[in-house]
Amino acid sequence: MRTLGYILLSSLLLALPLRMEAQESIQSKADAGKKKSSFFSLNSMSVSADIFGYAYSLLGEYTSGEAAVNVNLGNRLYPTVEIGAGWCSTTDETTGIKYKTAAPYYRVGFDYNFSTTKEKPNPPYAILGIFRFAWTSGKYDVQAPPITDPVWGGEASLNLTDVKGSASWAEIGVGLRMKIAKNFHMGWSIRYKARISQKKGEQSQMWYIPGYGINKSTGFGGTYSFIYEIPFK
Amino acid sequence: MRITGNILFGICAALTLMLAACDNGYDCSINNVAYNRIGFYSGSEKLEFPEPLSISLVVNGNDSIIAADAQGEEEIALPMSYTHECDTVVFRYSGNIADTIFVSHRNIVYYQSMECGTVMYHRIGEVRHTRALIDSVAIMHNFVNFDANENLRIYFAQ
Numbered sequence: 001m002r003t004l005g006y007i008l009l010s011s012l013l014l015a016l017p018l019r020m021e022a023q024e025s026i027q028s029k030a031d032a033g034k035k036k037s038s039f040f041s042l043n044s045m046s047v048s049a050d051i052f053g054y055a056y057s058l059l060g061e062y063t064s065g066e067a068a069v070n071v072n073l074g075n076r077l078y079p080t081v082e083i084g085a086g087w088c089s090t091t092d093e094t095t096g097i098k099y100k101t102a103a104p105y106y107r108v109g110f111d112y113n114f115s116t117t118k119e120k121p122n123p124p125y126a127i128l129g130i131f132r133f134a135w136t137s138g139k140y141d142v143q144a145p146p147i148t149d150p151v152w153g154g155e156a157s158l159n160l161t162d163v164k165g166s167a168s169w170a171e172i173g174v175g176l177r178m179k180i181a182k183n184f185h186m187g188w189s190i191r192y193k194a195r196i197s198q199k200k201g202e203q204s205q206m207w208y209i210p211g212y213g214i215n216k217s218t219g220f221g222g223t224y225s226f227i228y229e230i231p232f233k
Numbered sequence: 234m235r236i237t238g239n240i241l242f243g244i245c246a247a248l249t250l251m252l253a254a255c256d257n258g259y260d261c262s263i264n265n266v267a268y269n270r271i272g273f274y275s276g277s278e279k280l281e282f283p284e285p286l287s288i289s290l291v292v293n294g295n296d297s298i299i300a301a302d303a304q305g306e307e308e309i310a311l312p313m314s315y316t317h318e319c320d321t322v323v324f325r326y327s328g329n330i331a332d333t334i335f336v337s338h339r340n341i342v343y344y345q346s347m348e349c350g351t352v353m354y355h356r357i358g359e360v361r362h363t364r365a366l367i368d369s370v371a372i373m374h375n376f377v378n379f380d381a382n383e384n385l386r387i388y389f390a391q
Contacts (some may be wrong), residue, residue, distance in 0.1 A: 095350040142344045144351045149315035150266065150290055156315045158342040158351050204344040215346075 043072040043122075046185070048227040054086070055224070062088035062208050066105075068225070074117045082107040084131070086210025096145040103138020105211030111175065124179035130172060130189055136210045137166035147180075158203065165206040166197040167215070177227065185227035194221045261349035267378050268310035269336065269355070271322075271385045277282035280389060281307045284327050313355045313377060315340055326366060334362045334370060336385075338377070354378045357385070366390055 039107030046069070054065030066084025073079070087102035109132035115123055139162045146155035196215050198205065206215050213219045273280045290297040290311065300309055314320050318339065324332040337359040344351050345373040355377040360370045368390040374382040 021283045083371050088368060090347070092347040095347060097344070097350060098346050099347055132317075144342070144344060147315070147342065147351055151290070151297070151312045152317060154314075154316040156340060156342050156353060158344055160344070203341055207344075 015024070040077075041074050042232055043075060044229050044231045044233075045069065045071050046227050046229045047077075048185075048187075049227040050084070050223045050225045052188075052224040053086070061090040062086060062213075064210060065109050066211075066223075070111065071209040072229075074114075075122050076113050078111040078128075079111065079207050080107075080111055080132075082134075084107045084211055086136075086208070088208040088210075098143040099140065099207050101138060101140035101206070101208060101210070103136055103140075105134060105136035105213065107132040107134040107171070109133055109171070125186075126175075128175040128177060128187075128189070130191060132191070133168070134171060134193075134211055135166070135168040135224055137164075138156040138210060140204075140206060140208075142204055142207075157164055160201075160204055163201050163204055165199055165209075167206060167209045168196045168209065169209075169210060169212050170194050170196060171221070175223075183229045183231065185229060186225070187227055188222065188224045190220065190222045193221055245321055257337070261345065262352070262379055265352060266312055267352065267354050269313050269357070269384050270308060270310050270371075270376050270382065271387060272383045273306070274309045274386050274388045276388075279307050281305050282389075287325045289321065289323045289325070296323065311339060313353075315339075323340075324367070330365050332363045332365045332367045334360060334367070334387075336360050339357050343378075352379075360385065 003159075048068045048070075048192075050066045050068070051129065053066060057063035064086035066082055068080055068082040070078040070080035072193050083104065083106055085104045089100045090137065091098045109130070111126075112129040112131070113126045114123060114129060115127045117123075139198055142160045143156060144158040146157035148155050171193050173189050173191030173192040175187055177187030178183050193212055195209075195212065195215070198209070198215070211216050213221055273282055279291075282304055284304060286300075286306075287298060288300040288309060288311075289298040290302055291297070298313060300306070303309060311320075311322060313336070318337060320336045320338065322334040322336065324334070326332075331389065336357060338355045338357045341354040341356060342351050343354045357375040359373055360372060362370050366389050368388045371386045371388070372384070373386055374384050377384050
């Protein structure tokens with residue numbers, strides 16, 4: 001059911017930019033050759049908001065929201081800062097364990113635009129390579145039903161509150177960004193994530209890492225963003 | 234533009250499949266009891282215990298035999314109490330000779346994950362013992378979990 005949900009959601013989200021790409025192709029031809037920029041010229045700044053994290057809450061057990069700021073260096077390199085928050089409050093039906101957390105997360109890195117050419121220095125779309133370093137730090141609660149001692153008898157339970165946890169990870173991925181109106185863009189990205197470090201408690205570790213997802217050594221994630229560009233030229 | 238469209242479609246399709254293949258499942262540990270692993274030694278050498286030996290735990294005031302015939306064994310794994318802070322282990326040798334080991338420990342309910350639930354680990358604090366045949370007991374790894382580490386070494390008198 002979760003896999004089917006992934007397919008439906010991602011197909012829907014991915015279909016939109018393709019339609020817009022066709023509409024913008026005429027604009028692209030008109031713009032071609034008009035603008036020339038050096039590799040490190042500061043062309044614009046963008047702010048964006050991601051809605052994928054909210055959409056994911058329809059399918060999964062956690063939600064996140066994030067905003068990003070980047071600068072456009074020569075239509076090629078986009079140094080980026082992303083700040084978000086993730087939250088989760090869930091109970092496992094099988095084990096009866098309750099887990100709750102809410103924490104901010106941060107990413108820094110850059111996007112590299114593969115679609116800029118001499119002929120099209122500023123096309124209305126961008127195929128991006130994405131590189132990020134990310135980290136989070138926060139608190140979580142865990143409540144578990146008692147476990148029974150098989151030899152001595154008796155029970156022991158777990159009730160942890162405000163446990164401190166932190167983690168860092170790296171992300172690489174690809175993305176696509178399309179211009180939909182003057183200074184407005186839409187874009188998606190999919191990212192492969194690899195955990196670098198995590199702080200474990202004596203009795204627990206984070207189950208859901210805000211900004212990363214379920215606490216495994218690697219994972220996938222995505223964004224679907226609305227972007228407003230502030231041109232400098 | 235047609236080529237560009239095809240490339241974009243290909244990327245979208247590949248990424249969709251990657252996302253769909255994402256698996257959030259956990260591999261839960263097969264074990265559900267963490268054992269206190271004890272090795273037998275004579276001097277610096279591992280010892281296959283040469284005499285008849287039975288090993289029992291004192292459970293709620295009664296002897297509960299864990300190994301009735303441990304002759305020839307060089308190690309044993311013992312469960313630990315979830316709720317008591319000291320376990321009593323009795324080694325009975327031939328000729329009505331016995332040693333008793335008292336293992337003080339702290340019990341740690343450990344949360345693995347939502348899917349795998351909780352397990353009990355232990356941290357050994359202190360070990361006391363009688364000296365009929367046992368010369369000394371060393372704590373090698375005080376954290377008792379699912380790892381196959383040797384937690385205690387019992388050195389028997391030569």
